[in-house]
Amino acid sequence: MTKIKEIIEDTGAFDCVECGKCTSLCPVAKMNPDFAPRLIVVKAQEGMEAEIKSDKDIWSCITCEICNDMCPYKVDFTGFIQRMRVEAIECGNLPTRSQAGAVHSMERLTGRGQKQNRLIWLTDQLKVKEKGDVYYFTGCVYQLGILYQDRAPELKQVPASVVRILNAAGIEPVVSNEEVCCGHDLLWSGDEDSFMKLMDKNIKMIRDTGAKTVVFSCAEGLRTFEMDYKDYAGDLGFEVKHISEYLLDLMEQGKLELKSSSSKVTYHDSCRLGRHMGIYDPPRELIKATGTELVEMSSIREKAICCGVNAFVSCGEVSKKMQVQRILEAKGTGTDIMLTYCPKCMIHYNCLLASEKKPKEIEDLDIKVKDASIFIAEHLKGGG
């Protein structure tokens, strides 16, 4: 079987009945009439492999998965795109990477075997272990905070905030300097080889720590472990959990207490955590547990608007328009803070908010996009 046939089979693209629901819902197609998910699937069915591989459209998709969610025949369009991108790279159809591909290089550089200093954020007050049941996968959030210091420098506080919350619940998580990036952006930009290298290192390293549960504060890391690592490597030998689910469990057991606050926030469903992983309620319940008033935007959960960029590929006019739309929605709730669990969402929204020439619609808007883990850490009982 040829590669494309295999991909069509695996992603259920043969089931497509050309109803066009994907194209009518696709946020990219709304703003870029040349792009149509349906057309790509039809081309695949017709065996026009070379055309798909060499077409720039393969990079226009933002993999937000609205199409998958709404497809009546459950075609995995995002999975199709992910795997076709690997093929596209092989025939020289390269994506336009943001910042010339700095994030991709940074991710590859974590896995070259040198001794990293990735636990630089660890202070004496934070209690962590080398071996234990609970592993906290920090991912590349600290490094992103450095690289995007002009947009989202607070990302550097995320790992310390998460450990502080876990410590307050009496848990000393395992963290490791041997950890490498999960490889999410490499896989979604077609660099399968580098992704596999990072994956093998991470799985082996976590198994060596003897951890039974791996906790993620990053939506992309969670998706990559739960869906992609399992696809490529089979059973991982440990359970993966999002921090919001894990903390809710701890609260039910009475181990974690949050102090009440009178603030008002809104919550942004990142596509990785929401549509990809189906985690909608735990983050909301956790925010509400602080007594904070959660005001919902008009498009939430399965219909949430995406931040417009995936894997730092093809950021452009369409992405900006989607970001403006989302920021306007957030402001429409009457709150000044939009919380999210995805570091990339934070970077992309702040890229718009921090730009020198803001689009007219949002020129005078004052809104802050904030990482939800930092927000929860600020609401810890006993000082926080």
Place this chain on the structure above:
Amino acid sequence: MTDFEPQIVAFCCNWCSYAGADLAGVSRIQYPSTARIVRIMCTGRLEPQFILRSFELGADGVLVAGCHIGECHYISGNERAKVKIAATKELLDVLGVDGRRLRLEWISASEGIKFARTMEEFTKQLIELGPSPLRGEVK
């Protein structure tokens, strides 16, 4: 490692440092031949990625050289570079590549001697640091 000769990628701005390197050449000032010079229009154009990629491909050090502060041909390009290089150094430290392998210098078109001396100093420093930990596996 007595026979270790570091490989340096030197990004020089068109208006000052590249001319400075030229002057060092035409004045026949001797300096170690460890650098591969890449001419860029302004240090403000330099993406952190150029530096990361250089290290990824096995460079032992990266030198970024531009006009003195206040003398940038594009008014403030070098000020941008200063901020970006500081962040990239921090990132290199976290990645375990050692931020000292990245060096920023202001070298004007008349400072051929300074260019040669910078190359000497940087080469010496890199010999002390030893080969880059990423050198072995060049992709």
